[in-house]
Amino acid sequence: MKIIVCIKQVPNTTEIKIDPVTNTLKRDGVPSIINPDDKAALEVALQLKENCGAHVDVVTMGPQQAEVALREALAMGADNAYLLTDRAFAGSDTLATSTIIASAIKKLGADVVLCGRQAIDGDTAQVGPQIAEHLDIPQVTYASQVDYVDGALVVKRQFEDRYQTLRVATPCLVTVLSSAYKPRYMNVADIVAQDQKQVEAITFNDVVVNPEDIGLKGSPTKVKSTATKQFDKQIATYELGAEEAAKLIVDTLKQKHLI
Amino acid sequence: MAKNIFVFCEQRDGEIQSVALELLGVAKQLATVSGEQVCALLLGSNVADKASQLVAYGADVVYVVDDVNLAQFVTEPYTQAITQIAREYQPNAMLFGATSIGRDLAPRLSARLKTGLTADCTQLEIDQDGNLFMTRPAFGGNLFATIVCPEHKPQMSTVRPGVMKMMEPDYNRQGEVVSKTIAWDKSKFVVEVVEEVKEVQTVEKIEEAKLLVSCGRGVKDLTEAQNLATKLGGTVSASRCLVDAGMVDHNRQVGQTGKTVRPQVYFAFGISGAIQHLAGMEESEYIVAVNTDKSAPIFKVANLGIVADAQAVIKQLNKLI
Numbered sequence: 077m078k079i080i081v082c083i084k085q086v087p088n089t090t091e092i093k094i095d096p097v098t099n100t101l102k103r104d105g106v107p108s109i110i111n112p113d114d115k116a117a118l119e120v121a122l123q124l125k126e127n128c129g130a131h132v133d134v135v136t137m138g139p140q141q142a143e144v145a146l147r148e149a150l151a152m153g154a155d156n157a158y159l160l161t162d163r164a165f166a167g168s169d170t171l172a173t174s175t176i177i178a179s180a181i182k183k184l185g186a187d188v189v190l191c192g193r194q195a196i197d198g199d200t201a202q203v204g205p206q207i208a209e210h211l212d213i214p215q216v217t218y219a220s221q222v223d224y225v226d227g228a229l230v231v232k233r234q235f236e237d238r239y240q241t242l243r244v245a246t247p248c249l250v251t252v253l254s255s256a257y258k259p260r261y262m263n264v265a266d267i268v269a270q271d272q273k274q275v276e277a278i279t280f281n282d283v284v285v286n287p288e289d290i291g292l293k294g295s296p297t298k299v300k301s302t303a304t305k306q307f308d309k310q311i312a313t314y315e316l317g318a319e320e321a322a323k324l325i326v327d328t329l330k331q332k333h334l335i
Numbered sequence: 336m337a338k339n340i341f342v343f344c345e346q347r348d349g350e351i352q353s354v355a356l357e358l359l360g361v362a363k364q365l366a367t368v369s370g371e372q373v374c375a376l377l378l379g380s381n382v383a384d385k386a387s388q389l390v391a392y393g394a395d396v397v398y399v400v401d402d403v404n405l406a407q408f409v410t411e412p413y414t415q416a417i418t419q420i421a422r423e424y425q426p427n428a429m430l431f432g433a434t435s436i437g438r439d440l441a442p443r444l445s446a447r448l449k450t451g452l453t454a455d456c457t458q459l460e461i462d463q464d465g466n467l468f469m470t471r472p473a474f475g476g477n478l479f480a481t482i483v484c485p486e487h488k489p490q491m492s493t494v495r496p497g498v499m500k501m502m503e504p505d506y507n508r509q510g511e512v513v514s515k516t517i518a519w520d521k522s523k524f525v526v527e528v529v530e531e532v533k534e535v536q537t538v539e540k541i542e543e544a545k546l547l548v549s550c551g552r553g554v555k556d557l558t559e560a561q562n563l564a565t566k567l568g569g570t571v572s573a574s575r576c577l578v579d580a581g582m583v584d585h586n587r588q589v590g591q592t593g594k595t596v597r598p599q600v601y602f603a604f605g606i607s608g609a610i611q612h613l614a615g616m617e618e619s620e621y622i623v624a625v626n627t628d629k630s631a632p633i634f635k636v637a638n639l640g641i642v643a644d645a646q647a648v649i650k651q652l653n654k655l656i
C-alpha cells in the first residue's frame with residue numbers, strides 16, 4: 077500500500093500577534109511548523125507503515141524553505157519527500173492548490189491520500205476534499221481513527237454530535253484531526269538517514285495541468301481586502317446591576333460574533 | 336444566466352438545523368438587494384414535510400430531494416444531488432453552514448462545479464449585480480479577509496453557525512415546493528456506513544474549549560455556572576481556590592499549576608486575578624470579568640469588566656440566553 081501525506085508548512089499562528097500601532101500581523105520571528113493536523117495525518121501513515129508495511133511519501137507545495145517541513149517528516153520516518161514548487165503555482169486559492177497537488181499525486185500514484193483536516197493559517201479545510209474530487213476518489217473528513225482492515229480503511233468520522241464508523245475501499249482520501257493522534261518525535265536514526273535522502277522537486281513542467289487552472293489566474297476566489305482584528309486596548313469596566321450587566325455581556329459578545 | 340441564492344438546509348435525523356434557518360435569514364436580506372429569490376435545498380429521507388418550515392423562515396422556493404440514499408450524510412450522494420440541481424437551475428450563489436457536514440460537502444461540490452468557495456464566513460454582503468462579498472477570519476482569528484468570486488458561478492460559501500440572524504417565522508408566507516428526482520450514479524457509492532452513534536459531549540478538556548465559564552472564590556454555587564457553560568457550548572473551569580476547596584476537579588484548574596487556556600471567550604466570575612491565575616488565561620481572545628471589587632487585578636486583563644455580584648449576573652445570563 078502506498079500512502080501520500082500532504083503536509084503544509086505554516087506559521088505558528090498561536091504566536092502571531094497584532095502590532096497595536098500599525099494594526100498588521102507581526103510575522104517576524106514567528107516560527108514555521110508543520111501544520112498540526114498534517115502531523116497527525118503523518119502519524120496515521122507511519123502507524124499504517126508499521127502495522128501493514130505501507131510505503132509513506134510526503135508532498136508539500138510551497139516555497140523552497142518548505143523543504144524544512146519535508147526534512148522533519150523524513151526524520152519522523154517518511155520514505156520519500158516531494159516539494160512542489162514553481163512560480164506558476166504562486167497565488168493559488170484552494171481550488172488551484174488542490175488541482176496542483178492532485179496532479180502530483182496522479183504522477184506519483186497512491187492508494188491512500190492523507191491530509192490534515194485544516195491548515196491553521198488559511199483555515200479553510202477545503203484542499204483535502206477538492207483533491208479527492210480531482211482524483212475522482214472518495215473522501216472521509218474529520219477522521220479521529222484510521223485502521224486498515226481486510227483491504228479497506230475503517231475510519232471513525234467525527235461530527236459535532238455523533239460519529240460514524242465508515243468502511244471505504246482504496247483508493248481514497250482521508251483528512252485527519254490533530255486531537256486524535258499524537259505525532260511521534262523525530263528519531264535519531266531517521267534524522268541521520270534523512271540527511272542522505274533527496275527532497276525531489278516537482279515543477280510545472282513535471283505535472284500535467286492546464287496553466288489556466290492554477291496560480292492567481294486559475295483561482296476563482298480573490299482576496300479583495302484584509303483587516304486585522306480590532307485591537308481592543310480599550311478596557312472598559314462598568315458598575316452595573318446584574319440585569320443590565322447580563323444584557324451588556326450578551327450584546328457585546330454577539331456583536332463580536334463570539335457567541 | 337446564473338440567478339438566485341440557494342441555501343443548503345442541513346437536517347439531522349429530520350430536524351432542520353438552526354444554521355439553515357440563519358442562512359435563510361441572511362439569504363433573504365441579500366436577495367432583496369440583488370433582486371433575486373431564495374431557493375432552499377432540502378435533502379434527506381422522509382423530510383418533505385419540513386418544506387413549510389423553510390418557507391416560513393424565508394425560502395421562496397424549496398427543492399426537495401426525498402430519497403433513501405440521503406438518509407444518512409455521506410458525501411457522494413449529497414454531492415450528486417446538489418450537482419444535478421445546480422446544473423439545472425444555475426444558482427448565482429450557494430450557501431452552506433460551516434458545520435462538519437457543510438465543510439465536507441461544499442468543497443467537494445466546488446471542485447465538481449469548478450467554482451470558488453469561501454470558508455467559514457462571518458459576514459456576507461451583495462451588490463445590485465449579485466456580486467457577493469464574503470468576509471472570513473484566517474490566521475487563527477487574527478486576520479479578516481473579504482473574498483470575492485467574480486468570474487465563476489455559483490459563488491459558494493460556508494457560513495459560521497450562530498452568526499447570521501434568522502427571520503421571525505411567518506407560517507402564512509407563500510412559497511413553491513418542487514420535488515426533484517436524481518439520476519444516481521451508484522457506482523460511486525463506495526463509502527459504507529458501518530454504524531452511526533450519537534454522542535453527548537460531557538467531559539472535555541478545558542484547553543480545547545472555545546468558551547470557558549471560569550469561577551473563583553466569589554462563586555458559591557456552581558450549578559448555574561454549569562448551566563451557562565452548557566448553553567453557550569463551553570465548559571466550566573476554575574481558580575485554584577475552588578480546586579483546593581474540592582468543588583472542582585484539578586483537571587479544570589486554570590493557571591501556573593493548572594492548565595494554560597486560550598479560548599475565544601473566557602468568563603472570570605469572582606476570580607481576583609492573582610498572577611498565577613493570569614499566567615494561565617491572559618492570552619484568551621476575549622475576557623469578561625465580573626467581580627465585586629473594583630480594584631481586583633483581573634480587570635487589568637479583561638476586555639469587558641463588570642463590577643457586580645457574580646452569582647446574580649450568571650443567573651441573569653441564564654435567563655437571557
Ligand SMILES: Cc1cc2nc3c(=O)[nH]c(=O)nc-3n(C[C@H](O)[C@H](O)[C@H](O)COP(=O)(O)OP(=O)(O)OC[C@H]3O[C@@H](n4cnc5c(N)ncnc54)[C@H](O)[C@@H]3O)c2cc1C
Nearest residue numbers: 082137169170191192194195198199200201202203453454
Ligand atoms: C486571508 C486569506 C483567506 C483565504 N481565504 C480563502 C477562501 O476562502 N477560499 C479559498 O479557496 N482560498 C482562500 N485563501 C487561499 C488559501 O489559503 C490557499 O490556497 C492555501 O494554500 C490553502 O488553503 P488552506 O491553507 O486553507 O488549507 P486547508 O484547506 O485548510 O488545508 C487542508 C489540508 O490540505 C493539505 N494542504 C493544504 N495546502 C497544502 C500545501 N500547500 N501543500 C501540501 N498540502 C496542503 C494539508 O494536508 C492541509 O491540512 C485565502 C488566503 C488568505 C491569505
Ligand SMILES: Cc1cc2nc3c(=O)[nH]c(=O)nc-3n(C[C@H](O)[C@H](O)[C@H](O)COP(=O)(O)OP(=O)(O)OC[C@H]3O[C@@H](n4cnc5c(N)ncnc54)[C@H](O)[C@@H]3O)c2cc1C
Nearest residue numbers: 551552553574575576590591592593605606607627628645
Ligand atoms: C506557587 C503557586 C501556584 C499557584 N497556582 C495557581 C494556579 O495554577 N491557578 C490559580 O488559580 N491559582 C494559583 N495559585 C493561587 C493564587 O495565588 C490565588 O490564591 C488564587 O488564584 C485565588 O483564587 P480566587 O481568585 O478564586 O480567590 P480570591 O483571590 O480569594 O478572590 C476571590 C475574588 O472574588 C471576588 N468576590 C467575592 N465575592 C464576590 C461576589 N459575590 N461576586 C463577584 N466577585 C466576588 C473578590 O472580590 C475576589 O476578587 C497559586 C499560588 C502559588 C503560591
